[in-house]
Amino acid sequence: MIAFLRKNNMEIRHRLAKVGMTLCKCSEFDGAEWLDYSPDCYFEIHGIGYVGDEFPNKMWNLEHFLKEMEDKKSKGEEVHDFGDDVDGFVEFCEKHKVESKKE
16 A cells, blocks of 8 residues: 655645654655655655656656556555645545554
8 A cells, every 4th residue: 555645845744743654864855746655664754756866767756656656556556646635645644554553
């Protein structure tokens, strides 16, 4: 399961941290225009959209990310695109984290 938000700024990251999300440093990288929630990763929130010399395959650029999300959907994986709905994204992340703690 993955969820993503087509926005990223300090206020959003602060809200996510406030509800208990762990944020990877990449969420603050220049060019990280979007955020994704990957609950199976050590850091739950990651930045999407940055590229640089350390990422020569452009793995995290937006075009590649969207293609990867379409591939996941076609394989039946759960993908949630929140567009620019910050409230919905934060609530989803918080709810999913609470539910995963119960398991």
